[in-house]
Amino acid sequence: MKGLGAIYLQQFSTTLASQLQYRAVLFIWLIGQVLEPLIYLVVWSAVSRSTGGNVGGFSAGEFSAYFILLMLINHSTFTWIMWEQEYRIRLGTFSFALLKPVHPIHSDIADNVSYKLITFPVMLLVALALSLAFHPEFHFAPWAVMAFFPALGLAFLVRFLLEWTLAMTAFWTTRVSAINQVYFVLLLFFSGQIAPLSLLPGPIQAVASILPFRWMISFPAELFLGRLTPSQALAGLAAQVAWLAGCLILMKIIWRAGLRVYSAVGA
């Protein structure tokens, strides 16, 4: 474990140094991360105001709070590994990762976390600016705020593992972009990014609770904003843990099978 800690620390500083070389690109990416929730925020606040200030239990201010928070959660949990892996396999640089005496997922996690460390303060400033413009209404419950942090951590792990595993399909096909497209449409819809899940029809909400996407993005937001009862929160955390276990198993299976294919075909 001590050795792994040293690798993480070193990877952090390497990634920080590497990413700080491209400050402009870094912040152009952030614009995308901000624009999408901003659009939904504007639309839903408008809808709320035009229907007398309430849509499905959300006032305009509550929509603001939801989408601003969702923006921060999405930023904390998102990965770009699905594009990166396709590129690495196509260029053959993934072979170098396989020659190293450490599992390649570690450098990817460290890479991801260090990008977040650089960019999160900027996202917080953006959230602050959006709050000044859109007057979010927060209703805190102390227990829910406390439960939010483990929920956010689990959301990150589930999303990272799932997307890392999906990225490994690049072992089979070097055109992962098609899979990515399908995945992102599902993610957008079922993770509450287009609309809070509680506004969707019952059957769709039921499906969303079975699929992993809610547990990767909207669940921590629902929790933080006091929209869940303690028992719903517990059930949610349990669902996250279950998905985490499921993703771990899936990752191990796909990783092994993928390596077999990779080592059969070469790069």
Added chain:
Amino acid sequence: MAVTALPVIHIRDLRKTYVVSERETGARAALKSLVHRRMQEVPAVAGISFDIAAGEIVGFLGPNGAGKTTTLKMLSGLLHPSGGEVAVLCHIPWKREKAFLRKITLVMGQRNQLVWDIPAADSFELNRAIYRIPSDVYRRSLDDLTGLLDLEPLLRKPVRNLSLGERMKCEIAAALLHRPQVVFLDEPTIGLDVSMQRRIRSFIADYNRRYGATVLLTSHYMADVEALCRRVIVIHHGRLLFDGELSGLVQRFTRHKTIVIQLQDCSVDLHAYGEIIECVDGRATLRVPKAETARVTERLLADLPLIDLTVEDPPIEEIIEQVFAQEVL
């Protein structure tokens, strides 16, 4: 007491067959392949065997597509063999055990492992953590490599600002920081100028001497092989053509010798003696079958007013070219 050391690299009847989809050209064939893909087996390595002992530097030769890189990838654990035995330092490479990976390295001249945007020194630090190199060993390794490869002025520059040769030196250093006992080098001097090639070559020899490392090297530059390798292994179409001393390769595959004679001028007709390669200012180069060399020499000395005569083996490039040109012997 005689100690029979186990070979560091051991392969027996090693095979690798790629399965690739094939289709004819044209839109119709493309549509057809959507439904049914014809798969074809392509043998890249078709049963080769050799052993390499600790501390050897072996040149691994063959034309493009002979199966050299495929073999190196099987030896370093990136590829799973389709058949046969392979062991490196008593490990089965494709299991990619950490203990194994810590003891080997693979340098691919056409690919890079260094992080593009940061100085090489930072990539080195990352390797120190990944390979868990104790700090005193790391310090000494880095000092050695810096001295041998003259890295000092390069370490602090972002890798993308380095020239190809400078980058290659840093790549090699990064690959050797953990002092691997087995070093696989795939075209380490490709694209480099002659002086940089010489530099890398002398470095490889130094590393081998200093640490007793075993080196298996592929190169298209015969100068690399002549300078470094006493032993060469030649493969072609995935099969072993030759395994032995470089001088033995010359003996075995040269069918011709080169006779260089110095005359007054080029007016004499030399066709009767052998194939004329060139004649410049009376200096004529003839190619004659090896078996005929003595007789032709005698005749030349008897018939012509020679100022000088030398008999040479053809250059190694030419021999290799001949070897590659023939099918499996």
